[in-house]
Amino acid sequence: MKSKILSHVLEIIDLTKNQQDEFLSILNEKTVTKKSFLVKPGDIVTEEFYVVEGCLVAYYLDELGNKHILQFAVEDWWISDFESFFNQVPAKLYIEAIEDCKLLGINKEVLEVLYQRIPQFERFFRIKTTKAFVSLRCRILSTLQKSAKERYLEFCKDYPDIEKRLANYQIANYLGLKPESLSRIRKELV
Amino acid sequence: MKSKILSHVLEIIDLTKNQQDEFLSILNEKTVTKKSFLVKPGDIVTEEFYVVEGCLVAYYLDELGNKHILQFAVEDWWISDFESFFNQVPAKLYIEAIEDCKLLGINKEVLEVLYQRIPQFERFFRIKTTKAFVSLRCRILSTLQKSAKERYLEFCKDYPDIEKRLANYQIANYLGLKPESLSRIRKELV
Numbered sequence: 010m011k012s013k014i015l016s017h018v019l020e021i022i023d024l025t026k027n028q029q030d031e032f033l034s035i036l037n038e039k040t041v042t043k044k045s046f047l048v049k050p051g052d053i054v055t056e057e058f059y060v061v062e063g064c065l066v067a068y069y070l071d072e073l074g075n076k077h078i079l080q081f082a083v084e085d086w087w088i089s090d091f092e093s094f095f096n097q098v099p100a101k102l103y104i105e106a107i108e109d110c111k112l113l114g115i116n117k118e119v120l121e122v123l124y125q126r127i128p129q130f131e132r133f134f135r136i137k138t139t140k141a142f143v144s145l146r147c148r149i150l151s152t153l154q155k156s157a158k159e160r161y162l163e164f165c166k167d168y169p170d171i172e173k174r175l176a177n178y179q180i181a182n183y184l185g186l187k188p189e190s191l192s193r194i195r196k197e198l199v
Numbered sequence: 200m201k202s203k204i205l206s207h208v209l210e211i212i213d214l215t216k217n218q219q220d221e222f223l224s225i226l227n228e229k230t231v232t233k234k235s236f237l238v239k240p241g242d243i244v245t246e247e248f249y250v251v252e253g254c255l256v257a258y259y260l261d262e263l264g265n266k267h268i269l270q271f272a273v274e275d276w277w278i279s280d281f282e283s284f285f286n287q288v289p290a291k292l293y294i295e296a297i298e299d300c301k302l303l304g305i306n307k308e309v310l311e312v313l314y315q316r317i318p319q320f321e322r323f324f325r326i327k328t329t330k331a332f333v334s335l336r337c338r339i340l341s342t343l344q345k346s347a348k349e350r351y352l353e354f355c356k357d358y359p360d361i362e363k364r365l366a367n368y369q370i371a372n373y374l375g376l377k378p379e380s381l382s383r384i385r386k387e388l389v
Contacts, residue, residue, distance in 0.1 A: 069340055069343055069344065071343055071344065077343050079336070079339065079340075091332065091333055091336060092333050092336060092337055092340075095329055095330075095333050096333065101340055101344070102340075124322065128318055128321070128322070131318070131321035131322040131325050132314065132318070132321045132325075134325055134329075135321050135322075135324055135325035135328060138325060138328045138329050138332055139281075139285055139324075139328050140285075141332055142281065142328055142331055142332040142335065143281055143282050143285050143286065145332065145335050145336065145339075146269070146281060146282060146335065147282055149269065149335075149339070150259055150269075150282075150291055150292075153259055153261055153267050154259065154261065154291070
């Protein structure tokens with residue numbers, strides 16, 4: 010279960026064998042069964058999670074009961090309520106498992122110690138966070154700039170093979186489209 | 200001009216006197232006069248900028264000629280077309296000076312060398328980028344979750360004293376409100 014995250018980290022930084030072992034030793038294995046929640050609004054989130062296996066969705070539920078999907082996470086992605094995790098404030102999001110999931114969690118305080126002990130992780134998380142930040146800005150611009158079809162194709166590129174794992178309405182919600190509009194686009198592309 | 204950025208950096212990381220001098224030596228001083236552009240769509244952006252003095256706005260201009268304001272930057276903020284800067288792709292944004300500005304730029308390649316020479320900057324930019332990422336996620340959630348008045352008050356907190364420096368329509372655009380709605384909110388709050 011831990012070899013995947015090691016390859017994921019070693020793509021970006023170099024670590025000695027001892028450093029690799031130390032890193033692996035601080036990870037918490039976690040399983041979440043389909044339809045159960047990793048995070049709920051009000052939680053103070055103490056971990057961020059790397060997805061070893063499975064698929065999760067992070068969404069905000071508004072006062073009228075409408076879901077607004079912010080993020081999906083599949084294998085090799087990170088997920089958390091990042092505002093809660095970084096600022097230690099109550100979570101606003103639900104994070105729900107769409108499939109049975111195997112995750113590896115890093116605790117916030119343990120991560121701070123890791124930065125002191127193995128400063129290469131500053132680089133690792135700087136690069137991962139920069140990518141997440143740039144992707145989020147791109148996504149905001151996409152909704153202003155691109156057609157629904159272009160945004161769907163971009164989604165398929167960003168989340169390869171995920172389409173089969175999600176319901177049509179989940180992808181539509183993420184893209185800010187009506188489910189019937191997305192169905193029409195998908196038919197046109199077949 | 201450079202003492203401000205030094206305090207800004209030393210709030211987060213420790214540097215020896217030599218490291219401080221090395222950092223200051225790589226910064227490029229830049230002035231941009233009111234109403235001129237720091238970045239235009241199509242540019243490959245090679246620098247990110249720290250604002251010493253002045254106020255800038257980053258916006259996307261859609262096909263119909265509508266502006267969509269993504270970010271303001273005032274003293275002590277960083278600004279760039281981050282997608283272009285990090286991925287070296289053509290910029291999509293205009294970045295325009297709303298006032299005469301004094302900026303300090305860091306070149307992307309020079310920054311990569313800085314990370315090798317003074318790894319504390321990995322930490323500095325990890326923390327800055329994490330804050331920017333979390334703010335952007337909060338801003339997306341705010342539009343789903345909060346009333347126009349709450350979002351205006353949040354804006355005043357995030358950008359203290361900026362109201363007097365911006366036109367009503369600029370703040371309204373950033374908040375996704377009609378200018379007349381914002382005027383009404385501001386009157387109510389007086």
